[in-house]
Amino acid sequence: xxxxxxxxxxxxxxxxxxxxxxxxxxxxxxxxxxxxxxxxxxxxxxxxxxxxxxxxxxxxxxxxxxxxxxxxxxxxxxxxxxxxxxxxxxxxxxxxxxxxxxxxxxxxxxxxxxxxxxxxxxxxxxxxxxxxxxxxxxxxxxxxxxxxxxxxxxxxxxxxxxxxxxxxxxxxxxxxxxxxxxxxxxxxxxxxxxxxxxxxxxxxxxxxxxxxxxxxxxxxxxxxxxxxxxx
Amino acid sequence: xxxxxxxxxxxxxxxxxxxxxxxxxxxxxxxxxxxxxxxxxxxxxxxxxxxxxxxxxxxxxxxxxxxxxxxxxxxxxxxxxxxxxxxxxxxxxxxxxxxxxxxxxxxxxxxx
Numbered sequence: 001x002x003x004x005x006x007x008x009x010x011x012x013x014x015x016x017x018x019x020x021x022x023x024x025x026x027x028x029x030x031x032x033x034x035x036x037x038x039x040x041x042x043x044x045x046x047x048x049x050x051x052x053x054x055x056x057x058x059x060x061x062x063x064x065x066x067x068x069x070x071x072x073x074x075x076x077x078x079x080x081x082x083x084x085x086x087x088x089x090x091x092x093x094x095x096x097x098x099x100x101x102x103x104x105x106x107x108x109x110x111x112x113x114x115x116x117x118x119x120x121x122x123x124x125x126x127x128x129x130x131x132x133x134x135x136x137x138x139x140x141x142x143x144x145x146x147x148x149x150x151x152x153x154x155x156x157x158x159x160x161x162x163x164x165x166x167x168x169x170x171x172x173x174x175x176x177x178x179x180x181x182x183x184x185x186x187x188x189x190x191x192x193x194x195x196x197x198x199x200x201x202x203x204x205x206x207x208x209x210x211x212x213x214x215x216x217x218x219x220x221x222x223x224x225x226x227x228x229x230x231x
Numbered sequence: 232x233x234x235x236x237x238x239x240x241x242x243x244x245x246x247x248x249x250x251x252x253x254x255x256x257x258x259x260x261x262x263x264x265x266x267x268x269x270x271x272x273x274x275x276x277x278x279x280x281x282x283x284x285x286x287x288x289x290x291x292x293x294x295x296x297x298x299x300x301x302x303x304x305x306x307x308x309x310x311x312x313x314x315x316x317x318x319x320x321x322x323x324x325x326x327x328x329x330x331x332x333x334x335x336x337x338x339x340x341x342x343x
Contacts, residue, residue: 157288165295168302168323175303176319179310187316191262195269
């Protein structure tokens with residue numbers, strides 16, 4: 001027999017509101033950057049730029065977990081909304097102010113190099129900030145830390161799922177450039193910018209709120225369907 | 232969330248500059264409609280988090296594989312038939328919608 005569940009409204013903390021604002025701001029800045037680069041470059045050049053950027057971003061799927069710490073996911077784990085807001089806005093705003101002028105004046109090759117340089121510098125800064133804010137001696141930072149076997153098995157399935165699910169978002173532009181031509185990849189990349197806004201915003205919020213609601217659902221304090229209505 | 236995202240997208244189409252941008256890139260009504268569909272289907276990400284509560288990682292994996300196969304398969308068919316850019320977007324929309332529906336169906340089946 002299933003336990004009775006009650007729909008509860010979760011407490012709305014200030015940090016949660018700040019978090020939502022940061023994700024919305026980052027989505028808007030990232031979108032503005034992509035559209036401005038698309039307007040600056042020809043469809044063919046934008047197609048090559050987007051295809052190579054997608055291939056480079058796919059590297060984030062195969063790097064060791066420790067390298068992911070200076071990313072937005074790592075910052076979310078610090079539970080500091082202000083730090084996350086600062087990191088994400090600096091990362092996307094710097095890319096906007098560096099990449100767009102480079103695309104306009106210097107072409108797609110240098111714009112792409114600028115994108116990599118910005119992401120590298122911000123990642124280094126993020127790593128420094130994360131290390132400074134992370135509590136020394138935390139078990140998750142201990143190299144001898146071993147995960148539970150069940151967690152490892154589930155993690156492998158989810159990793160395979162992420163790999164399969166990333167083929168089209170990261171590799172789609174490159175595949176179309178190979179199958180058709182760079183200009184078609186450019187048209188496709190522009191349309192996909194809109195889809196990726198939804199794909200970027202949804203997991204960020206779900207990653208933040210999901211575990212809390214899952215725990216509450218397990219304890220029978222909240223209906224699992226509540227998660228489908230966040231925020 | 233999905234409704235809000237779609238609403239923002241729809242509202243953006245009321246701006247002349249946005250419509251001009253789409254037109255300048257040769258993307259017509261089919262591309263706009265299928266892009267909107269793919270945006271709504273991004274709801275599958277939220278569903279995946281819910282399914283984790285049911286230990287349904289295999290369903291999440293099956294959904295991802297389904298989306299990748301339909302997407303790449305669609306690209307291949309579109310390229311072979313010298314298709315318009317919109318046809319590539321249709322491939323993604325079909326894959327993402329199938330994934331979303333599969334995860335939704337899995338949720339209802341697991342919930343019982």
